[in-house]
Amino acid sequence: MNDSLQLPDDVHVLERGWLSSNNIVFTTGVTAVVDTGYWTHAAQTVLLLDGLLGAQALDLVLNTHLHSDHCGGNAALAERYPDTQILIPPGQSQHVQAWDSHALTYEPTGQHCPPFQFQRLLEVGTQLQLGEHQWQVHSAPGHDPHSVILFEPEQRILVSADALWENGFGVVFPELEGQHAFAAVGATLDLIERLAPRVIIPGHGRVFTDLRSALARARNRLDGFIQNPAKHAHHAAKVLLKFKLLEIQQMTLDQLKNWAASTLYFQLVHERHFHAQQPAEWVQHLVDDLVRVGAATCIDQNVFNR
Secondary structure, three states, X not given: OEOOOOEOOOEXXXXXXXXXXXXEEEOXXXXXXXXXXXXXHHHHHHHHHHHHHOOOOOOEEEOOOOOHHHHOOHXXXXXXXXXOEEEEOHHHHHHHHHOOOOOOOHHHHOOOOOOOOOXXXXXXXXXXXXXXXXXXXXXXXXXXXXXXXXXXXXXXXXXXXXXXXXXXXXXXXXXXXXXXXXXXXXXXXXXXXXXXXXXXXXXOOOOEOOHHHHHHHHHHHHHHHHHOHHHHHHHHHHXXXXXXXXXXXXXXXXXHHHHHHOOXXXXXXXXXXXXXXXXXXXXXXXXXXXXXXXXEEXXXXXXXXX
């Protein structure tokens, strides 16, 4: 047992930051990786897995959901390990088969994911072997309506994806499209509470064990969004801007404003919640907020990631 993380020795968590999701790698038994990061980090993802697996094959690639920061390395891993099988949740399988980058939200978010194909589906209510143990597949809508989480009941380990982090949860993307999804977030948090995991491996951030405090923070955050949906919309727009800065690192202010103006989710958020402001004025306000909290700097009309 890895005492520092309270995880079995064959389970390795590669904490990747915020542009790429964490990778959970199983190195004995059925070798596998859960989530593969963003496409700009794909070469690093391959090198990291090569370092852990050595001469072993990679049996499975799993995606908890199909946001670009969780499956952007799929194509590179399929090329490196040609016999691997890719498993995805079923909700968007037809869009992957047709490679509809709009339906898969890559175009609406202004992000990218190299096309890949899958071999199997992660069916809710089933179990599959990862490493040396059987893991349950649970539906976890909210952040993404098709997301799943994985639970190993013997040692009570949860792969929570973006349904629960140590300090919150992921942007509730269906809300940006005008769908009511805050209740789904709450239901998923209730499910996680019932599962009562001993260890939680989130999609972003460090592994943690204090489930009670994490749930309390998440529910408090959710209540604030329910009471003020514009607060969530503002947060979501800042997250999308920050993601672009993480990817590009530097853009002129005009480039950033033009990118936002051409990105569908910004248009939707602006029209629904902030139409009283001119679009460029609103994006300037978002940039100012990122600068204020130390997430960006702006020098001579150039915006830099921090």
